[in-house]
Amino acid sequence: MRAVRGLLISVRPRQWVKNLLVLVAPAAAGQVTNSAVLGHTLTAFAAFTIGASGLYLINDIVDAPSDRLHPTKSRRPIAAGAVSAQLAGLFAGVLLLGALWLSSPWGAGNTSLLVVLGIYLAVSLAYSAGVKRLPVIEFCVVASGFFLRALAGATASDLFVSNWFLTVTAFAALFIVIGKRTAEISELQSSAGAHRHVLSDYTPDFLRASLTLTATVVVTTYCLWAFDVSDTGLSNVHHLVVPIRLTVVPVVIAILHILQRLERGDGGAPEDLVLTDRTLQILGALWIALFLIGIHG
Numbered sequence: 001m002r003a004v005r006g007l008l009i010s011v012r013p014r015q016w017v018k019n020l021l022v023l024v025a026p027a028a029a030g031q032v033t034n035s036a037v038l039g040h041t042l043t044a045f046a047a048f049t050i051g052a053s054g055l056y057l058i059n060d061i062v063d064a065p066s067d068r069l070h071p072t073k074s075r076r077p078i079a080a081g082a083v084s085a086q087l088a089g090l091f092a093g094v095l096l097l098g099a100l101w102l103s104s105p106w107g108a109g110n111t112s113l114l115v116v117l118g119i120y121l122a123v124s125l126a127y128s129a130g131v132k133r134l135p136v137i138e139f140c141v142v143a144s145g146f147f148l149r150a151l152a153g154a155t156a157s158d159l160f161v162s163n164w165f166l167t168v169t170a171f172a173a174l175f176i177v178i179g180k181r182t183a184e185i186s187e188l189q190s191s192a193g194a195h196r197h198v199l200s201d202y203t204p205d206f207l208r209a210s211l212t213l214t215a216t217v218v219v220t221t222y223c224l225w226a227f228d229v230s231d232t233g234l235s236n237v238h239h240l241v242v243p244i245r246l247t248v249v250p251v252v253i254a255i256l257h258i259l260q261r262l263e264r265g266d267g268g269a270p271e272d273l274v275l276t277d278r279t280l281q282i283l284g285a286l287w288i289a290l291f292l293i294g295i296h297g
Contacts, residue, residue: 003084006077009092010060011053017274019048020201021146022153024169029159030295037157040109047103047117048149054095055124057088062128066197071187096121112155120148132158135201139177139210146173164225173206175214175255182207186265211262215255222251243294250283250290257283 023042023236026032060067061079067079077083103109103117127141150169154161185199185207226245257279273280 002082003087006083007057010057010077010083010088011095012056014272014275015052015056016049018146019052019149019151019295020157022048024150025154025159025161025165026157027291028161028165029154031157031159037159038111040156041153043102043108044113044152047099047109047113050095050102051099051117051121052124052145054092054099055121055128057092057095059128061085061088075295083234085239087255090232091149106254109156110158112158113152116148116152116155120152123148135198139174139181140200142177143173146176147186154279162225164221164228167221168225171214171217175211175218175258176189178207178210178214179258182211183265186262198289208276211259215259223248241294243290247287247290247294250287254280254283254287 011285012252022041022234023032026034026041031037044090050147053279057078060076063073064076064079067073067076073079078088097120099117100114101107105111109117121140123144127138131141132138147166147170151161151166181199182204185202185204226248242254260272261273261277274284
């Protein structure tokens with residue numbers, strides 16, 4: 001029973017919220033209420049949730065020695081010895097194969113979704129195998145996980161996505177990952193390198209400059225997307241373009257709010273920010289309201 005509970009903790013249910021990114025493309029296309037599209041999107045969500053859960057187990061197996069040195073990650077079941085590496089590895093294999101089957105044409109998905117999920121799993125496994133030790137490259141690899149989730153939402157239903165959508169998603173993912181590294185260095189201080197080797201290659205000034213760069217690109221490309229709505233793929237966007245353009249306001253405020261939290265050493269994992277930060281929740285609700293008015297009003 002202890003092992004079962006440990007496995008449930010190790011698949012990190014709190015992080016499943018990341019997989020809601022599969023809803024972004026259907027929402028941007030104004031198709032999130034289409035029952036067929038929603039069904040395909042739920043398949044993508046389930047496949048990525050199952051696949052990511054398997055990856056979390058593998059990552060915890062690989063990171064167990066360093067996790068034991070971390071103030072909070074040392075309590076993870078595999079690092080603490082509550083779940084054996086053998087049992088975790090077996091369960092991870094079952095989850096990964098199940099995710100691939102679900103996303104395939106033989107399951108409930110299609111070839112495109114299978115390819116996107118396959119790339120996600122391969123890149124993530126490469127990260128656990130050693131890419132995570134490569135400065136900057138590891139930024140891009142982790143960020144690709146967010147990007148591929150968003151892309152999966154489009155490929156699951158063969159939806160059109162604009163170049164602006166892809167650019168905003170890619171750089172927003174980079175912003176999130178760099179923010180997480182900034183929070184880790186702030187929390188761990190001199191022991192940061194012992195927990196995550198690559199952190200010893202980063203300085204606060206470099207991370208601050210990287211955050212500024214990615215935040216600038218996100219805001220710029222999002223504004224271009226919002227003000228050039230003819231290229232978004234929205235089904236009836238020409239009816240109410242003003243609310244779509246007003247979504248720029250909560251996006252900019254949200255980025256400034258995250259930067260302010262990181263600057264005072266109060267950032268953290270993206271799933272924690274989404275689930276606990278009331279300001280971000282209000283801004284997110286405002287963005288959703290404006291967007292829905294824009295595409296359905």
